[in-house]
Amino acid sequence: MLDPHGSMAGSVASATLPPGARFRCFLKSARDLTSLLALLHKDKAKRRNIRCEVRPQGLKFSSQSSAKDVMVVAWLRTSTPITFIGSTEEEFSLPLDPLFQCLQIFSERASILMTYPSGDSNCLHLLMEEDGARTECTVQTVHSEEASSDFSAIGLGLEEPKSQLLPDPASWRRALAEFHERKLDGATLQMTLKAPPPTAPPPSSGFANPSAVVFESTMLSNQVQVELPFRAFKEGFKLAAPVVDVGQVSHSYYLTSVLDSCMKAAKEATAVRIHVDPVGRMSCEFVLKSRANESQLFFQAAICPMAAMQEDQLRVPATLDDVL
Incomplete structure (x- = not known):
């Protein structure tokens, strides 16, 4: 009234x-x-x-x-x-x-x-x-x-060891935006984490910026691939020991689950932190801009990979510090 x-x-x-x-x-x-x-x-x-x-x-x-594969x-x-x-x-x-x-x-x-x-x-x-x-x-x-x-379907927890990524917010946002037009039901997004090379190659080799994270989505005959180099993770890029041992690891997610839960937050973020456990359960954490300058704003999307859903492992990581 x-x-x-x-x-x-x-x-x-x-x-x-x-x-x-x-x-x-x-x-x-x-x-x-x-x-x-x-x-x-x-x-x-x-x-x-x-x-x-x-x-x-x-x-x-x-x-x-x-679908009980995402908690925000x-x-x-x-x-x-x-x-x-x-x-x-x-x-x-x-x-x-x-x-x-x-x-x-x-x-x-x-x-x-x-x-x-x-x-x-x-x-x-x-x-x-x-x-x-x-x-x-x-x-x-x-x-x-x-x-x-x-x-009740999702219990929060995080298995060790985990990989931690601290991407540049703008780079992470642009990478997700490349898949926005492909946000169709059933489309998948594969994320591959790659271990850094033992030694940095010289610029003349043409491999001065090797890929750290590769996103790939295939729908019918169309394929989109986006690569984020190590320089996009200036704040930190630490893979779990098992990933370093094998060189790389891939996890698949429903594309709509990732974009619907993360895209808006990525646009407002001043800092981003990503955690991925061995099963592929991913925690995307964002520090957001305060429009009123009177609050601190935080947002987290915990996303379950397709493999864990098929195996009835509906636990997603919750690693954001308990700010309240």
């Missing part, structure tokens, strides 16, 4: 809490929250629930793909600690699409106060204000015990 007679911006931060509210989270701008949820929001997933974990340091959102996790670490009343943390699930629509009522400049629950209902309450106009929204939530089964 829109209240055109609401007080000026700033009053939202000191607004009276709904009866029974157990936490309050105030953001001067909805920019960072909106941009973070946009990474989870896809047309095919409008009816999907996301899980929300609230801690004093910020908010954590997670969602699993319908987004962190918003707030500059102002979240205030709890009678508790120290909260967990619940809620439908992503209604929440995203609420945030579209005003522009991203709107200030926002989130509280939970709202009165006797298990609803997330949002009070937003921009240019003197205020609106309130409530989104029905599902308690975490009821929602936990949504994520």
Whole structure:
């Protein structure tokens, strides 16, 4: 409901809490929250629930793909600690699409106060204000015990040894973009990790920039191959010992799973870190730009390879540091 007679911006931060509210989270701008949820929001997933974990340091959102081969996790670490009343943390699930629509009522400049629950209902309450106009929204939530089964198919963990790649964000983004036009159901993406040569070849040899990572996708008679040289990994390129011993290793993924979970985040990333375990379970981790300059934003896509899915090994790596 829109209240055109609401007080000026700033009053939202000191607004009276709904009866029974157990936490309050105030953001001067909805920019960072909106941009973070946009990474989870896809047309095919409008009816999907996301899980929300609230801690004093910020908010954590997670969602699993319908094929159960991808889990994405987004962190918003707030500059102002979240205030709890009678508790120290909260967990619940809620439908992503209604929440995203609420945030579209005003522009991203709107200030926002989130509280939970709202009165006797298990609803997330949002009070937003921009240019003197205020609106309130409530989104029905599902308690975490009821929602936990949504994520039961994937257990998070990481086997050792693992390979760690620290690519230049722009290079990683351009490599993925080469396959965007080929994002068809059933298309696969093969990623090959190659061990560095024992000694660097001289520039005159024509092999001054050997490939470190090779992406390849074949659909019908068309084939696309993208190679990333070692110079694209200036921050770090460390392969697990078994990979170094054999020289290279390849893993295959559904192309849509990789692009849908990583492409948007790659466009916003200021830093990228990739982990791959021996089975091929891949963790793509991104540090994102803060549009409002009041939060720290992190995003992770944990992707299961096709081989592990066929062998019913639906565990994907979760290696991003626990920022909340």
